[in-house]
Amino acid sequence: MSISVFDVLKERGYIAQCTNEDEVRAMLENEKVTFYIGFDPTADSLHVGHFLGLMVMSHLQKAGHRPVCLVGGGTGTVGDPSGRSDMRKMLTDEDIEYNCNQFKKQMARFIDFSDGKALMVNNGDWLRKLNYIDLLREVGAHFTVNRMLAAECYKNRMEKGLTFLEFNYMIMQSYDFLELHRRYNLKLEMGGDDQWSNIIGGVELTRRITGDAVYGLTFTLLTKSDGQKMGKTAGGALWLDKEKTSPYDFYQYWRNVDDADVERCLALLTFLPMEEVRRLGALEGQEINEAKKILAYEVTKLVHGQEEADKAKAAAEAVFGGSGSSENMPTVELTAEDAAKKLVDVLVAAEVFGSKGEARRLIQQNGLSLNDEKVTDPDYTLSEGNFTDGEAIVKKGKKKFYRLLKV
RNA sequence: GGGUAGGUGCCCGAGUGGUUAAAGGGAACGGACUGUAAAUCCGUCGCCGUAGGCUACGAUGGUUCGAAUCCAUCCCUGCCCA
The missing domain is CATH 3.10.290.10 (RNA-binding S4 domain)
Structure with a gap:
């Protein structure tokens, strides 16, 4: 193995925080690691934020590690308060089930689930069965409320009100880690940087109960150079479902990113080699449009497949380049x-x-x-x-x- | 349960009887400028429409010629007390 995946992730700018960088790097170099990322079914499609996580998973899978995609059939019933200023809408069980199924279909496009190379699990399978008192005794004893209250992720909510229901989210997510560790000897939890508090909760819980070394790592959130969240469109999020965001619109979104964000996006959302990414990112003025076209094409190809990417590209060229074909327009x-x-x-x-x-x-x-x-x-x-x-x-x-x- | 402060348009937030479709800001959208970028400037920003009308300020009912603004009840949220 030439270059460690960890360094690849680092070089491409994915890594935000890590519980122990040296140990995680060593672990990823020396063994096949089973790791997971959780996806809560808050909508009926994944969006670009999730896509970033899938990219990370994909990098790791290519390096020989085993991803576990966790869909939050259990945690989704509660709602993660991390970084939010108000309570999430409560979803019905039917919604959650439907959304979970949509997620599963979409994830299969990015992760190879054949021959047990990756797993798909639903935390509803264990969380829903939990008994309150047993859980309190086994898990609750390891959390101090003082610490939880100090967690960054609750900051907003300390002013506006945090329900006990949502306060428990961290415990559920932590329990997921413990459960996955027990089932699959899973050693690493990853997530967006807003998940840091929840992730260290799980790391600490698992360490305390099992005594095993487990780790957490967060990847950077997809933000624009001015700090705003990326992937927001007039219609809301930038969805991966082509019924919700057409491949053409999807392509156009990336075609129009700010100059300042092109390099980051290329690094995070495509598999282009870093030399190429840097070369494209360094283009200036008019020329950076070339980089944007490549970005748009590559990302669209990953998400919607080559055929759709070609169509989206052709449609864009027809429209903006003046050459005839209107075939692929909405x-x-x-x-x-x-x-x-x-x-x-x-x-x-x-x-x-x-x-x-x-x-x-x-x-x-x-x-x-x-x-x-x-x-x-x-x-x-x-x-x-x-x-x-x-x-x-x-x-x-x-x-x-x-x-x-x-x- | 008691006290208290609140619930306004996509979001934040002013407004406390008519002149308020509701200040201001942000977002968004259109135009100019450009590179299908950013920044900037100008404009728009509830719905139908020529006028004019309709619907809206947590919910419901009431007072009034007239209410987002007053009263009653209810729901929700923060803070303090229990």
């Missing part, structure tokens, strides 16, 4: 009847706009074009002449394109 299908209605009504019906007011406003602000011509009349009505081969192109703002297609 398409609005129109009946003959629709094709003679007011443009505004058609676009609202297609959910291109949230309301007519919004659409009118955009027209008044000169932000809407039909086939490259500004639409100036809010009451503009579609007619035969707008369509070429049954197709018309609508441009919303500067970079959102839609294809109207008569069917």
Whole structure:
């Protein structure tokens, strides 16, 4: 083995905190380590934040270690208060089960689960069976409330109110580590940096009860250079589910990241060699657009596959490069009847706009074009002449394109 | 359970009887500038619409010509006390 995975992770900028850097490095160099990352089923799709964790897992798996993907069928019922300023919405059991299944499907694209090379487990399998008194006696005795209250992750909530329900989240997550250690001799828990408190909880609990050496490591959160969370779009998160965020939109998101974030994103979200990452990140001015294209393509390829990435790229080039093909643009299908209605009504019906007011406003602000011509009349009505081969192109703002297609 | 401070638009936050669709900021969106970037500047930012109307300030009911603003009950949250 030439270079240690640990150093790879470090070089690419993944690592935020580690319980003991030297020991973890040594462990990863000398043995096959079983490790885990937990994913709580708070929505019906994974998003880019999760993707970062999957990248880390993938790096480690390629280095011969065994990932355990833990879906939080149990912890999801409680809600992690870490770093949050308000309580999470309570999910029904059905939601949780559904979401867990969605997660599983998506994760299978990034992690190789064949031949036991990785495991998928659900902490609901053990957490839901726990008996309160037994748990208190076995686990509760090892936590001091004083310490828990001092944890960084509760800071926000100490002002706004933290329920006992959520306060217990740390205990549940810690127990997960213990349980996984017992079942699979798992030795390392990883998570986003906001999980640090929860992770050391598990490390300490497992050490105390079993006496075994176990470790924790957090990876950096995906933030922009100005500190804001990355992966936020108008519609909310940047989802990995193509029904929730289309491959085209996904591609465009990365195509448009800030100059300052390109290198970081390439390092964290693609497998390009670091020399290449650094080279691309060093490009300046106009040229850095090349780096962004590569970033967008590579990330989209990882998440949606090569075919979708090619389509997204082609669509983007068609739209911004001026070369014809509109095939891969988001398409609005129109009946003959629709094709003679007011443009505004058609676009609202297609959910291109949230309301007519919004659409009118955009027209008044000169932000809407039909086939490259500004639409100036809010009451503009579609007619035969707008369509070429049954197709018309609508441009919303500067970079959102839609294809109207008569069917 | 008692006391007390609160619950306002996507978020933060002003407003305490009409002039308030509701100050200000942030986010978002459009335009200019550019490199499909950032920063900056200008504009927009509840819904339908020509006017005008409708719906909104935790919930419900009430007082009033008129309420986010007053009263009652209820729900929720912080803090202090038990």
